[in-house]
Amino acid sequence: MTLKIMTVKQLAEKVLNKEHLFILDVRNESDFQDWKVEGENFEYLNIPYFELLDGIDEIADKVPRDQDVLVICAKGGSSEFVGEELIDAGFDHIYTLEDGMKAWSELLKKVKVYEDDHMKVFQFIRVGKGCLSYMIVSDQEALLVDPARFVNDYVKVAEEEGAKITHIVDSHLHADHISGGNMLAEMTGAKYYLMKSEGAVFNFEALEDHEKIGFKQVQLEVLAVKTPGHTPGSVSFLVNDKLLFSGDTIFISGLGRPDLGNKVREWANDLYNSVHNKVAEIADDVIVIPGHFADLDAEINSDGYIGDTLGNIRKRNEKMFTTPKEEFISSVEKSASSVKPPNFEEIVAINRGVEKVDSDKMQELEIGPNRCAVHHGV
Structure with missing residues (x-):
């Protein structure tokens, strides 16, 4: 199992097609509350990156194993780290958003x-x-x-x-x-x-x-x-x-x-x-x-x-x-x-x-x- 990359163009198609997607947003809570990727059929879990530095045990039972999960951060680095942790813990279907919310803002x-x-x-x-x-x-x-x-x-x-x-x-x-x-x-x-x-x-x-x-x-x-x-x-x-x-x-x-x-x-x-x-x-x-x-x-x-x-x-x-x-x-x-x-x-x-x-x-x-x-x- 390897961490997959999702581009902002691919994410936009999911938004426009009203597809289902689970998003794990690892930015600070205030940033997430102020601005996030909006999708009619999206589910969200917001856990700040710094809370996951010692492992993903606290979210293991909150992240689905049978569907695509997209990990999002501000610029892409933190989401890659968390995504790899999920892969190492046996999760499949894990994606990271390429260049994060920075790229999402510019599409x-x-x-x-x-x-x-x-x-x-x-x-x-x-x-x-x-x-x-x-x-x-x-x-x-x-x-x-x-x-x-x-x-x-x-x-x-x-x-x-x-x-x-x-x-x-x-x-x-x-x-x-x-x-x-x-x-x-x-x-x-x-x-x-x-x-x-x-x-x-x-x-x-x-x-x-x-x-x-x-x-x-x-x-x-x-x-x-x-x-x-x-x-x-x-x-x-x-x-x-x-x-x-x-x-x-x-x-x-x-x-x-x-x-x-x-x-x-x-x-x-x-x-x-x-x-x-x-x-x-x-x-x-x-x-x-x-x-x-x-x-x-x-x-x-x-x-x-x-x-x-x-x-x-x-x-x-x-x-x-x-x-x-x-x-x-x-x-x-x-x-x-x-x-x-x-x-x-x-x-x-x-x-x-x-x-x-x-x-x-x-x-x-x-x-x-x-x-x-x-x-x-x-």
Whole structure:
């Protein structure tokens, strides 16, 4: 019997296929409680690694012998040690997650959202982090929406599609992960668009100056023109009247949290105006594809991507679209969370271009869940 390796891609397939898996997580309890691999049919046992240094006797009767067991730690080393201990104790079907939660945080899974004669749209699901990014391909050109820092992944997909990345847009200044927008623009020469009000210090095209961005057979409308709320510079993008890239303004089952700038009432008012005045004008059959998901099992649809028609979202979250203004703002204030995205101030500084860090530091800063949605249905 030998210890087997499971890659994050293999683990993601188990999550998406809703397979059964027993997970032995050997990180500290606080880390496990804060963020773990989520699977609808997963079982969990959390025992910190340091409690198993003298052997696995205390968990021998808690770990199943007749099914696959995946041992997980932060970076892979501790789980290998525990996995080998289990093998030595006569357990079979023992796997360790290659590179641990670090690698789980960085996996991007590509799925196709939409295709017609004018464009093809891909969603990149960052399964372990809850972040979503997009590529629109039209006539050998590609536009990216909210790209993560894994720039080579997008370049590779564009090359596979026979396209060149020519346009990049960020819906807002992200607080839970590091944007790849500026890095990709420098790498590819693409035009990079961001709201000037977000305070970035590098070169970019200000979205305030663009009601529409056109390329090939695509018209990307910078919605109405702005949809603030999550941050003061949040925007949504309506593409060919077919798809609404809603950023962190509207999710499949809720709204973006407007409390990260310590101006919750002011920004909740902006969010109300965005939802009730701007989004209200959009047709029910438009497909909403957001910047994050909260619950993969609940939000992924039968086509394998996270998205739904605006009409279905309106029905599911009717109160969100019908609550009177003062009640809406009061409800958002009450639901505002004191728990901020991990390291969000430093991440924001990096995304503004005010601070520069290496890839190891970026990786360290991003470990943990996204916390960009704070309420569902108001």
